[in-house]
Amino acid sequence: MNIRDIDLNLLVVFDAIMQTRSVTAAAGQLGRAQPTISHSLNRLRLLCGDTLFVRTRTGLEPTPLAKSIALPISEALTLVQKSLSMSAQFDPKTAHATFTLLMSDIGQVGLLPALVRRVRAEAPNVSLVATQLPREAYGEALETGRADLAIGALRHLTNGFYQQRLFDDEYVCVVSKDHPTIGDHVTLKQYINADHVGIISPGLSEIEIERLLLPPGRSRRIVVRVPHYLAAPALLKGTDLIVTIPSKVLQSFRSRDQLKFVHLPIEAPKLRVHQYWHERSLNEAAAKWLRGIVMDLFADWSGDELIADMI
DNA sequence: GTTGCCGCGGAGGTCCTTCA
């Protein structure tokens, strides 16, 4: 028997006759005419090479073959029905799912704890995987489904991607508390002449950051580059280095007592943090639920409640 | 790759008859 010859509706008819032990009753159950069900049964008989049901005084009695395939067919139909309805709706209370989120290390420290608490409260069988990829790999990860959501300032994600603003942040400078030349504020001359720590951010490239923060034609001297924000405090202590970071990153540093922050010497545009997803998951119920949770948690987020937990 | 058109085959419906 070739699976291509099987019409799923024939299995539905078989299941209905198995339940009712009657062609007429099966027709009533399925909303079809009695001859229709009879025709369907006939096609099934030809496909299976078996009469499947024989008439007796008490109704249609299944043959041994019909009895042997009844349970697998019933389970298969249930599975198909469940699978189709699962894609259309998502019940967080009962759903088993794993979501992969792309976010920076600081996102994992600052944003993830609140998200985990919320997800565990609403969806006990849902797991989260937080990971960080090179900037150029974010798009492909979302496009192929290796990741469900990305959080950050990922301005390079445009065609085929959707975004939703979560909160705004601003850049600040951080230096060692005993910095030899920078006191309570930093001048533009001091900022440009200083030796900088560069963060290899998955969001904005260094060129984009320079364009945002510095007057045209000016550049910073970066003497050390690190891939994680959390590496910055150790590099700053006892040195004359300076790092430019979003203010919420500063709040996430556990040991801030040996550091001080100063405002930028120029008026820099706000850093807009969004959640990003690919159009493939635009209408997926599970993905919509996750985006709703993230939006609910971090829209106009101050971050204070999270920082309070960490200090 | 998508869309629209056309022809064909098959499934479903009704009506009716036959049979167990």
Add this chain to the structure above:
DNA sequence: TGAAGGACCTCCGCGGCAAC
């Protein structure tokens, strides 16, 4: 009484093809 099946009709899905 209810299942099976024949005759006939309608409708719909699918494949092939062309155009974009």
